[in-house]
Amino acid sequence: MVRFIEEITKTVEKETGNKSNTDVATAKKKVLQDLIINDGGGLINSWVDSMRACSPTHLKSLMKQSSWLTEHPSALDMFEEILHVSEGKQIVMFLDYDGTLSPIVDDPDRAFMSKKMRRTVRKLANCFPTAIVSGRCREKVYNFVKLTELYYAGSHGMDIKGPEQGGSKYKEDQSLLCQPATEFLPMVDEVYQKLIEKTRLTPGAKVENNKFCVSVHFRRVDEKNWSDLADQVRSVMKDYPKLRLTQGRKVLEVRPIIKWDKGKALEFLLESLGYANCTDVFPLYIGDDRTDEDAFKILRERRQGLGILVSKFPKETNASYSLQEPDEVMDFLQRLVEWKQLRSGA
Ligand SMILES: O=P(O)(O)OC[C@H]1O[C@H](O[C@H]2O[C@H](CO)[C@@H](O)[C@H](O)[C@H]2O)[C@H](O)[C@@H](O)[C@@H]1O
Numbered sequence: 001m002v003r004f005i006e007e008i009t010k011t012v013e014k015e016t017g018n019k020s021n022t023d024v025a026t027a028k029k030k031v032l033q034d035l036i037i038n039d040g041g042g043l044i045n046s047w048v049d050s051m052r053a054c055s056p057t058h059l060k061s062l063m064k065q066s067s068w069l070t071e072h073p074s075a076l077d078m079f080e081e082i083l084h085v086s087e088g089k090q091i092v093m094f095l096d097y098d099g100t101l102s103p104i105v106d107d108p109d110r111a112f113m114s115k116k117m118r119r120t121v122r123k124l125a126n127c128f129p130t131a132i133v134s135g136r137c138r139e140k141v142y143n144f145v146k147l148t149e150l151y152y153a154g155s156h157g158m159d160i161k162g163p164e165q166g167g168s169k170y171k172e173d174q175s176l177l178c179q180p181a182t183e184f185l186p187m188v189d190e191v192y193q194k195l196i197e198k199t200r201l202t203p204g205a206k207v208e209n210n211k212f213c214v215s216v217h218f219r220r221v222d223e224k225n226w227s228d229l230a231d232q233v234r235s236v237m238k239d240y241p242k243l244r245l246t247q248g249r250k251v252l253e254v255r256p257i258i259k260w261d262k263g264k265a266l267e268f269l270l271e272s273l274g275y276a277n278c279t280d281v282f283p284l285y286i287g288d289d290r291t292d293e294d295a296f297k298i299l300r301e302r303r304q305g306l307g308i309l310v311s312k313f314p315k316e317t318n319a320s321y322s323l324q325e326p327d328e329v330m331d332f333l334q335r336l337v338e339w340k341q342l343r344s345g346a
Contacts, residue, residue, distance in 0.1 A: 068314030075308045075321035075332050089282035093124060094266055096287030097134040097141050100310050103326050106220055108208055113144060120333045125149045127340040131269050133157060133262050135291055137211035155212035156291055157265025176272055181212045184256040188212060191240060191254055198232045205229055213255035248289045263294035286329055293318055
């Protein structure tokens with residue numbers, strides 16, 4: 001701890017030229033106070049915030065990255081610890097699709113997952129009940145994943161379906177279907193048409209129909225046109241008070257105002273699998289996006305299982321652990337499979 005404080009002090013002095021500037025002095029004092037009071041734990045982030053005003057960018061990002069990794073360590077590095085806390089419990093897997101099972105690409109229609117990832121997810125589903133939870137419509141995400149043995153929750157959880165007949169060994173009842181936003185279908189479709197019309201002159205904008213919600217992509221839109229695009233979306237939305245806007249990775253998501261999200265979908269699936277009030281279940285949710293935070297939050301509130309955020313960069317998150325990219329997700333899933341197979345003597 002003392003060495004850590006010394007190192008931070010040295011770094012701050014080096015980076016700020018050891019100026020007798022009040023901001024630097026105050027910031028240093030605050031760092032040390034936070035570290036001492038909080039034993040170097042949760043408030044390191046607030047130090048980064050307080051240094052923001054007076055430190056060079058690379059110092060900020062360096063410290064931010066290292067403190068973030070302290071709070072959200074790599075799930076690969078912590079693999080044994082994760083197994084330890086799941087001991088004696090039924091692991092249930094929840095996987096986001098874009099940015100988790102497939103790398104983020106410019107064209108949403110070409111976000112394919114690798115064959116190796118598909119093989120790994122298939123083996124995973126053979127070991128644990130496994131669900132894909134995506135912002136995409138269910139049919140579309142199924143066409144990418146192509147595994148019948150999984151549960152699918154499309155449209156941010158507003159369209160849930162169980163495995164096809166005989167697909168899963170975990171659930172007898174194959175009729176599982178949950179669509180809490182059916183009444184919004186005509187409205188969402190109408191908004192989809194209007195958004196296409198409204199944004200058609202914005203180069204690079206893409207409107208995607210995800211059945212119970214609509215995605216407006218701006219990944220390929222020049223940054224100088226982002227606010228125009230947002231205005232176009234807002235001008236359509238103003239006539240639909242029953243729809244709301246959320247944001248994902250370079251995408252605006254238009255969805256019904258109902259209290260249903262990926263967190264609710266997770267709870268619904270746990271209940272359907274018979275784990276509603278069980279203490280011996282361990283849900284593991286892996287996702288990369290803001291919409292996955294709803295599920296991470298639920299896990300924190302339930303004090304059950306854990307969330308893993310896929311990100312190379314520090315982000316505000318309710319997840320406990322991190323993985324940097326889909327390749328790391330695959331390694332993590334593969335290790336889970338190997339551990340399970342070893343235990344079952346397969
Ligand atoms: O919940 P997810 O499965 O992560 O879906 C969220 C959105 O993912 C897709 O968009 C994202 O991935 C695209 C392909 O890599 C990328 O081009 C885009 O910028 C990302 O936002 C999907 O197209 C959306 O419909 C989903 O809502």
